[in-house]
Amino acid sequence: MPQFEALNAQVLGVSADHAATLDAFTKQNKLRYTLASDFRRQMLPAYDAMVTNEQSPIFRYAKRAYFIIDGKGVVRWIKIMDNPLDLLKPDDVLKALKESGA
């Protein structure tokens, strides 16, 4: 996380959980980046990052996905995971951030 902070990039985590859930999660895990709630599922479909699964009790939830938006508001790098258990390596994300001007 200090490496991300050094780049002066804005790190924003978005989930479809309610803000109160995220608040508890942030405190429990002492998170240092910003979390925002898309409880109304407005941003997720716009970024093609929503799963609609009629068999799931949650029904509409987020895919694990990463987007890097440059200072002009243009999407430069993306990765949308098929399997939410997959994670990107922080070095890979840092490299893409630097190439986007961070």
Next chain:
Amino acid sequence: MRTALALLLVLTAALASLPARAADPDPARIRMQRYEPAKPAPAFALPRLDGKVVRLEDLKGKVVLVFFWATW
């Protein structure tokens, strides 16, 4: 008791129908990909935990890493 047994059966069936976890994918595939042609990011305005709203337009001039996650 009957209800409990029925519930147990349903749960067992539900668990059995879950797909086995996919084999670990090729790590080389799990990388950031250049988005081409580059497009403007869809605008968003989402409540932050402190009650303020975070808007993409307010972050202009900064590189933004947005990641989506959930409690899957």
